[in-house]
Amino acid sequence: MTVPVAVLLLVVAAPAANAMPLRADQGPGEPIAAEPLTSPAVLENESRGPGTVEVTLVASATRMSLVPGVETDVYAYNGTVPGPTLEVREGDRVIIHFRNDLPEETTVHWHGLHIPWSADGSPFHPVAAGESFNFEYTIPEGSAGTYWYHPHPHHRTAPQVAKGLYGAIIVRAADDPLRQIPEKLLILSDNRFLADGSIDVPDRHTPVGNIDFENGREGDVLFVNGQIMPTIGLRAGEVQRWRVVNASAARMYRLAIPGQELLHVGSDGGLFENPVPTDEILIAASERVELLVRGTGQPGTTTVLRDLPYDRYIPQTRPAGWSEPNDLLTVRYADAAPVEPVAIPSTLRRVEWLDTTLVTTTRVMVLTQGFINNRAMDMARVDETTTLGTTEIWQVENLVGMDHPFHLHGFSFQVLDRNGEPEPYASWQDTVNVPAHSMVRFVVRFTDYPGKWMFHCHILDHESAGMMGILEVR
Amino acid sequence: MRGKGTGAALRFAIILMLAVATSALVSAYTQRPDPDLSATRLSVHEQAEQEQIMRGRQLVLEHACSGCHGGSLTPDGPAWLMGLTESLPGNEFLIGPCVMEQGAQPCFRTRPRNLTPDNLTGLGRFSERQIFNALRYGLRPGETPDVEITSTPGQGNFPASPKYLAPPMPWVAWRYMPDDDLWAIAAYLKRGVKPVRNVVEDSEGPPDFWVESYTDFLAANPRPVPPFPAAAERTPASGSVDMDQVLRGRQVAVQHDCGACHGGFSNPDAPGYLAGVGISPNAIEFPAGPLTEPPLSGPCSVQAAGVACWMMRPRNLTPHATGIGGYTDRQLFNALRYGLRPSTTPDIEIKSTGPGQGNFPAEPDHLGIGMPWPAWRYMSDDDLWALIAYLRHGLKPVDNEVAASEAPPDLWAGVYTVENIGPYPAPAFPTANEVGGRK
Numbered sequence: 001m002t003v004p005v006a007v008l009l010l011v012v013a014a015p016a017a018n019a020m021p022l023r024a025d026q027g028p029g030e031p032i033a034a035e036p037l038t039s040p041a042v043l044e045n046e047s048r049g050p051g052t053v054e055v056t057l058v059a060s061a062t063r064m065s066l067v068p069g070v071e072t073d074v075y076a077y078n079g080t081v082p083g084p085t086l087e088v089r090e091g092d093r094v095i096i097h098f099r100n101d102l103p104e105e106t107t108v109h110w111h112g113l114h115i116p117w118s119a120d121g122s123p124f125h126p127v128a129a130g131e132s133f134n135f136e137y138t139i140p141e142g143s144a145g146t147y148w149y150h151p152h153p154h155h156r157t158a159p160q161v162a163k164g165l166y167g168a169i170i171v172r173a174a175d176d177p178l179r180q181i182p183e184k185l186l187i188l189s190d191n192r193f194l195a196d197g198s199i200d201v202p203d204r205h206t207p208v209g210n211i212d213f214e215n216g217r218e219g220d221v222l223f224v225n226g227q228i229m230p231t232i233g234l235r236a237g238e239v240q241r242w243r244v245v246n247a248s249a250a251r252m253y254r255l256a257i258p259g260q261e262l263l264h265v266g267s268d269g270g271l272f273e274n275p276v277p278t279d280e281i282l283i284a285a286s287e288r289v290e291l292l293v294r295g296t297g298q299p300g301t302t303t304v305l306r307d308l309p310y311d312r313y314i315p316q317t318r319p320a321g322w323s324e325p326n327d328l329l330t331v332r333y334a335d336a337a338p339v340e341p342v343a344i345p346s347t348l349r350r351v352e353w354l355d356t357t358l359v360t361t362t363r364v365m366v367l368t369q370g371f372i373n374n375r376a377m378d379m380a381r382v383d384e385t386t387t388l389g390t391t392e393i394w395q396v397e398n399l400v401g402m403d404h405p406f407h408l409h410g411f412s413f414q415v416l417d418r419n420g421e422p423e424p425y426a427s428w429q430d431t432v433n434v435p436a437h438s439m440v441r442f443v444v445r446f447t448d449y450p451g452k453w454m455f456h457c458h459i460l461d462h463e464s465a466g467m468m469g470i471l472e473v474r
Numbered sequence: 475m476r477g478k479g480t481g482a483a484l485r486f487a488i489i490l491m492l493a494v495a496t497s498a499l500v501s502a503y504t505q506r507p508d509p510d511l512s513a514t515r516l517s518v519h520e521q522a523e524q525e526q527i528m529r530g531r532q533l534v535l536e537h538a539c540s541g542c543h544g545g546s547l548t549p550d551g552p553a554w555l556m557g558l559t560e561s562l563p564g565n566e567f568l569i570g571p572c573v574m575e576q577g578a579q580p581c582f583r584t585r586p587r588n589l590t591p592d593n594l595t596g597l598g599r600f601s602e603r604q605i606f607n608a609l610r611y612g613l614r615p616g617e618t619p620d621v622e623i624t625s626t627p628g629q630g631n632f633p634a635s636p637k638y639l640a641p642p643m644p645w646v647a648w649r650y651m652p653d654d655d656l657w658a659i660a661a662y663l664k665r666g667v668k669p670v671r672n673v674v675e676d677s678e679g680p681p682d683f684w685v686e687s688y689t690d691f692l693a694a695n696p697r698p699v700p701p702f703p704a705a706a707e708r709t710p711a712s713g714s715v716d717m718d719q720v721l722r723g724r725q726v727a728v729q730h731d732c733g734a735c736h737g738g739f740s741n742p743d744a745p746g747y748l749a750g751v752g753i754s755p756n757a758i759e760f761p762a763g764p765l766t767e768p769p770l771s772g773p774c775s776v777q778a779a780g781v782a783c784w785m786m787r788p789r790n791l792t793p794h795a796t797g798i799g800g801y802t803d804r805q806l807f808n809a810l811r812y813g814l815r816p817s818t819t820p821d822i823e824i825k826s827t828g829p830g831q832g833n834f835p836a837e838p839d840h841l842g843i844g845m846p847w848p849a850w851r852y853m854s855d856d857d858l859w860a861l862i863a864y865l866r867h868g869l870k871p872v873d874n875e876v877a878a879s880e881a882p883p884d885l886w887a888g889v890y891t892v893e894n895i896g897p898y899p900a901p902a903f904p905t906a907n908e909v910g911g912r913k
Binding site: 364371 | 583593594595599600601604614615616617619620634635637673675676677678679680681682683
C-alpha cells in the first residue's frame, strides 16, 4: 500500500508547492513531506491558585517560516503562528498579562467569550505599541467549548490577523461527556505570499486590494495549525474529537471526509444536546465546530479532510478555481489492529432554548456590501441600545449576492430560523453565516455586562472597512 | 484592452436596452376601474405624497424601466418591475465584445434587479436616498452607504472605489433628471409598488465594477450639460420661438438619452449630436428581428439562414431636409406618441388611441424596433411638444442622409399591438401591482 499513498501525497501536495516560493534546496514539483499534525503549545499557567489561570501573552513582529524553507516577516503571539492555546475551565478566573511589542496599536479580542466589556479587546480598548494590558475575566459556567482570540483594532484587524495573530481557546467542563475521547485541535487558516516570501496584503485601493475587499482576502496556501497538509493518524475503530476553528479572514470551509459520515457534536458555544450525523459541515469565517471522526477506513489506507467548493461570492469577483475542492490534511488509518469502538453518548448535555416569550424587541440588521443598515462604522455613534435583562430577536437580512457571517461580541445566541425554516435543534453560536439574499433570526439575552459591544461581518476585510456597528447594553 | 471592449459594450448595451424595451412581449391587458380618490379627503401632506408618487409612476413609464426590469410596459401586466424572472429570461444581457462577436471575451451577464420594495430581494430596505444615488450617480444601493453625495468621483464623500450599476442601466442619461424627478421615481418604487419576492442573481462584471468604463464616459459627458447653445445647437431667431419650451425640450432629449442611438449621447457639444448614423461614433446601425445568434449588433449576415433580420438606422433628428426638416410638428408628435413614421403618415391630428379606432391609420407604418416610442408616448403632451420645439429650433441643421431602416412587410404592426405594448393612456393607478401610496 506504500506506493499509492506516496502518489496520493504527491498529488495533493503538488498544487500547494507550486503556489508558494520554493526553498533553496527544493526542486520544482518536489512535495513537502507530510508531517503529523501538531498542536500549538498551551499557555503555561503561572498561577498556583486553585481556579485561576494566569498567563503571559506577547504580540511581536518577528521573522519565521510559515511555508517551509521560506522566511517571512510575521506578527506572532509568543513567537508562534498560530499563537499558543489558552486552556481554561468553566468558572476559572483568568488573568492575561498582555504586552504589545508590535510596531502598532493592537487589541486582543476573546472571540465568543461572555466576559466584561473592558476585557473584550474591541476597538474601544486599544493597547498602544510598547504598552501592556491585563485582561481579567471569569469563564462562565456552561460555556465549555472552543473559542479563539485575535486582534481587533479599528481598521487593522484584517492585516494583523493576516500577519499571523490568531490562537485558540478551549474551555473545558468538569463533566465533559466526551472526556474519554482523544481530541485534536484544528485551526484552519489561509494565506497568500509574494515572491519574496512576504505576506501579500495589498492596499485596499489597488485592483487586487479591491477584489480582496469584495471577497474577503483569501490565500492559496491552506494551513492547519500552521502546517501545510499535515497528517492525522487514526486507528480503525477509534473515535477522535476534532475541535475546528476557522481562523481565516474570509474563506468558508465545507468540510468533508470523502466516504465517511461525520458526527457534528458542537458549535461555537459548545456541545449540542445530541450528535448530528452529517456528510459535510459548512464553517464560516470565525465559526467553530466540534465533530467526532470515526476510524471506519481500512487499516493502512488514507483519506483526506477536504474543503468542498462553496459559492459564497458575488459574480463580479468570484475567484477562478472556486469550484475546485481543497485538501486540508491527510487522514491515515493506522496499519494496526482495530480498537474497540468507544460508546458515543446519545445525549451530550442539556441545551435549553431561550424563552422567546420574553422577547421585547426585534432588531433588523440589514447587511449589504460593506455596510450594516446602510451605514459604515462610526466609533462615535451608538447604533443600537438595549438594557440588561432584555431578551431580543435579531433579524439579520442579507440583501446582496454573497454570504456574510454575522458576529455579535460578548453574547452567544441561538438561531431560531433561516429564511423562515425553523432550526431543528438549539445550539449556541456567536457567529452565523447569512447566505446571499436570505434572512436568519436569532434570539439573544443580554444577561449582564453593560458596555458598547460590536456586531459585524466576520469577513475581516469587511469588518475592517466598516461593516460593523455598536450595541450599547445599559 | 478591456477598457476598449467595455466602452464599446456600454454603447451597445444601451442600444440593446432600448431594443428590448420596445420589443417586450407581454400578456393581455385587463382594464381595472379607477379608484375613487375623491371619496377620501386627503391631507395636504398626503396629497403631495400622492402627486409625487404619480409623477414617479409617469417617469417610470416614460423611461421604460420595465422594459428591462420585468413585466409589461404598463403597470397592470405580470411581473411589473420584479426583475429577471424565469418567464422573462431574455432580459439577461451580455456585455462585452461578445455582443458584437460571438464568443469574444470578456463576456459578462448582467441581470435586471427586482425594483419592487421587497425587503430581501428588492429595494425595500434601501432608502429613497440610496435609490436617488443610484439614478443620479450610478452607485449600487447594496454597495453604497445611505449618505448624501456632495461631490464628484475622486473627491469629497464620493466613494473612493465606486460600485457602478452595470452598463445596461442608463443612469448616465437618467442622472440629468431634476432632483425632484429622481425623488419621485424613488417614492413610486418604494411606496407605489407592491413588494414581490424575487431573487435575481447578481450581475457579472469586471472586478472594478465598471469604474474604468465609466471614467472616460463621464468625462466626455459632463453633468450638467454645457450651457445652451452648445456646439450642435443654435439660438433661435427671437420672437417666434418660446425659449423656455426649447430648453425644456433640450432637457427631455438629454434625460431620455436620444443621443444614445441618434448620436452624441447626452452631450450637445459632441460631433454629430442627434444627427443620425454616420457622424457620431455611437450612432450606428443595428439588426432587429427574432434574432437567434448572440451578437445583437453587426450585419444581418451573422444570423442563421432564414431568420428574419432587418437593419435599423437611427435617423437624423436635426432640422435639415435630410432630417426632420420636411415634417410638420404634428407628424413628429404622432411619431413620438403613436410611433407613426412621419414619412408615410399624413399630417393629421390623431384622435383615437390605436389601430382600428377613429382616424388612427388602418395600416399603420411604425418606426423601427429600437425607437422606444411605446414608452415615450407616456410623456406629457407638453414634453413632447417641447422636444419637437428643441429639435426644430434649438439644433443646428446637419446635412446627413441616413438610409431608411429596413422593415418587415407589415411594418412592425404585428409587434406594436395593445396586447404587446400595453394601452395608451396607461391604466389607472393603482393597478393590482401597485399600492395606493397613502399611509
